Amino acid sequence: MRHLSRHIPLLVTLLACAFLLIPIIQSILAGLTVNYFRGLSSGLTLKWIGQVWELYADSIFLSIKLALACLAGTLIIGVPAAYVLARNPGRATRMLEEFISLPLAIPGLALALALLQLFGSFHGFRTSWTFILVGHILYTLPFMVRSVVSVLAAIDLKTLEEGAASLGAGPARRFIDVVVPNAMPGILAGALTVVTLSIGEFNLTWMLHTPHLKTLPVGLADSYASMRLEVASAYTLVFFVMIVPLLMAMQWASARAQRIMK
Amino acid sequence: MTLTLRNIAKTFPGGTTALRPTDLEIAKGEILSLLGPSGCGKSTLLRIIAGLETPDPGASIIFDGEDVTQQSVERRKIGMVFQSYALFPNMSVRGNIGYGLKMQKLPKAEIAARVAEVIDLCRLGHYADRAITALSGGQRQRVALARAMAPRPRVLLLDEPLSALDAALRGQLRDELALLLRQFGITAIFVTHDQDEAMAIADRVAVMSQGAVAQIGTPEALYRNPATSFVARFVGDAMPLEGQVEGAHLQLLGGILRLPKVAGGQQVLVRAEDVRIDPQGPLTARVETVTFLGTHYRISLAGVMTGPLFALHSGLSAPRPGDEVRLSIPPEALLVLPREVAA
Known part of the structure; x- marks a missing residue:
């Protein structure tokens, strides 16, 4: 029990970080994948960034x-x-x-x-x-x-x-x-x-x-x-x-x- | 530089009188101290001389024959040492000391030479390139003095320059400051609430009370011949003797004292060093406390008047608390002075 209670704050912190970070990571990955709907298996590319620049x-x-x-x-x-x-x-x-x-x-x-x-x-x-x-x-x-x-x-x-x-x-x-x-x-x-x-x-x-x-x-x-x-x-x-x-x-x-x- | 002040008064916007019309004359190379309790107008007078406050109309401030009353502070060529030193934290010791010379647009080489000279004189050699925040209180005080002196001002104004220091350092720096000011040979005005400081540093002391100069004179003159009971109490801690004056005698709870002169409506004061334990004395008293101070004892006595009377007693032994003693006060040691009138 004591063992568990020590880890609860850490768990909450990690969850909060995940809550904030996952959408960001997802968004970054979406900007770097060839086709977001096919997922990472479609490969990574800088093409979209180039298009943004244009x-x-x-x-x-x-x-x-x-x-x-x-x-x-x-x-x-x-x-x-x-x-x-x-x-x-x-x-x-x-x-x-x-x-x-x-x-x-x-x-x-x-x-x-x-x-x-x-x-x-x-x-x-x-x-x-x-x-x-x-x-x-x-x-x-x-x-x-x-x-x-x-x-x-x-x-x-x-x-x-x-x-x-x-x-x-x-x-x-x-x-x-x-x-x-x-x-x-x-x-x-x-x-x-x-x-x-x-x-x-x-x-x-x-x-x-x-x-x-x-x-x-x-x-x-x-x-x-x-x-x-x-x-x-x-x-x-x-x-x-x-x-x-x-x-x-x-x-x-x-x-x-x-x-x-x- | 000689400094002449005529009719200097200051009324604050709310109508409070900070300074009543004051005339003052300061000779070339003289060090004058403005001494008084807080709120007596001493700082206001200093700030008016500096140009940091405007006096009421009708005043004139004359530096060596030149009327500077309308001049702004930056044109008056004064040097000022502030209570909080007001050193620039964004500059080094050298930068602070050289600032006034930079404002005079002197050539760089001359600035460097003169800064070095003042640094040497104020013994700041080891700290010249330090940041202000890396200095101790005493060092800051010396930098403030060096900074004020480097541009060779016409007059040096010091506003409680030692009061931000702790007691032990204050005594040491007091003597150091007195020596430095003499070396510079500058006309200086020094504001303080500490009588020892004023006595140690100044040639003449102006004792101020309630917005006016109560008396001005050398430290000895003020001590020996105070003009008012306020001056007597402020310089040398004279104690008022509360009793009934009858002709040339003073009737106290503990006996009758002979006065040096007839005192009609005046106040009688005495200093602790003039109260003597004397078996043939006319006053009786009871010893309350005895404090050993090395060279002498400080004795608090009850029964002479309603409040305590203090005596400084030198000798190898002192009476004990509870002892009945007899006291004498030589008539010539009694100060018979006008009472203070509340403003």
């Missing part, structure tokens, strides 16, 4: 471009915003922080509809990739701001800046020499989160996209809807290869930021 390379590049532009946007807006929030703690700034975080609580669908209503009539903007970029920045900005604010809140920023000022550093120099380097762990963690979220974002992007502007996840939905299962599965595999290293880097960076905050 059909959806544009989506991959668009997603990378979007993610990098979104990162630049959130850095330019988010880091100074986080600095202002951290330097002026109080009720007003707390409310501002809540406002910035609002896109997290609103479904992407509603956010997209609001954007369409507001900018739908600007045809040039509506059909350009920058329209999706605006949506992505809105959605990812709170992650950048919060990540940077939490690191900045843990250091005595005011005194550090006073120290720099007493040595002759003006506001811009203090920001570059003192604020940014000390916020770096938060900026790094925020940056990885933003890129990961931007590449994986579907709800909002699906509403905003045009036939010529399909991002990686939108293309994935498209491939499942209109291609053979092997191609769609191969697409999933491509998606994995892109997103998993990002996720791992994100884990590492946020663990590092946590350590610094202690």
Whole structure:
């Protein structure tokens, strides 16, 4: 009895892992088999991945471009915003922080509809990739701001800046020499989160996209809807290869930021 | 550099007065200490001199004849040592010390030479390339001083620079700091709540209370001739003697003391070292506790007044708790001073 009870947690863990991993493995195999319905006996192939590349390379590049532009946007807006929030703690700034975080609580669908209503009539903007970029920045900005604010809140920023000022550093120099380097762990963690979220974002992007502007996840939905299962599965595999290293880097960076905050 | 302060006051937005109009003159190369309990306005005054706080309108801060009242902190060419040191964790010891020189846009070779010079003077040679986080409290304190001194500031401002250290280290660094400041020969203002620190480091001490300078003078002058009972209690721990003043006599529970002068409505204070155990003394008291402190005994006495009276007793033996003793206090040791008025 005692022997058995020791193994139950292990068993549960293994079952949970299997529950998560089996569909993934199945999907990966589906993308690599010649004919999924005949099974592995039909042999392995990279043909489907090649087809994905032919059909959806544009989506991959668009997603990378979007993610990098979104990162630049959130850095330019988010880091100074986080600095202002951290330097002026109080009720007003707390409310501002809540406002910035609002896109997290609103479904992407509603956010997209609001954007369409507001900018739908600007045809040039509506059909350009920058329209999706605006949506992505809105959605990812709170992650950048919060990540940077939490690191900045843990250091005595005011005194550090006073120290720099007493040595002759003006506001811009203090920001570059003192604020940014000390916020770096938060900026790094925020940056990885933003890129990961931007590449994986579907709800909002699906509403905003045009036939010529399909991002990686939108293309994935498209491939499942209109291609053979092997191609769609191969697409999933491509998606994995892109997103998993990002996720791992994100884990590492946020663990590092946590350590610094202690 | 001579520093002249005229009419410096600070009222916080809520209406609280942090500092009442204050005038102060600091000579070239002088080390002045601002001494007082927390909330007395000493840090506010220092931060106004630094340019980190704005004084109320009408103030003027003059560095060597130049009015700097409207100048921002980064233009005042001051050096500042913060209580928490405010060292930049993203830079090495050398990077921290060289930062002010970098801001002056000096050539790289000159920066390196001057950083090396200050590192040498502050005995930081072994730690020059370490990260700030790898230093002890005492080492950080020296780096903070070196960083403030490297750009050759006009005045050095120190805000409780020793209070983040533990007691044993504090005493050692106090003497070290006093020596270094003398070596630099810089005009310095040093904020502290610790009278020993102020006495050890400063040429002159300004004792502050409730947003104003209560008295300013050399440590000896403050100790020997305190102007108010607050100064007497803060510098040298004088104890108020609670009793009835009748002309030139003070009636206490344990007897009558002769005063050096007629004390109408004033407070009488005495320091523990002036309370003597004397079989012919006019006061009777009961020994409560006796603490042996090596060079002397510290004796707590009951029965002289409602509260305890302390005496420092040197000698080979001391009375025991419970003993009845007689005490004398020489009239010239009694401090007859104006009472503090609550603001």
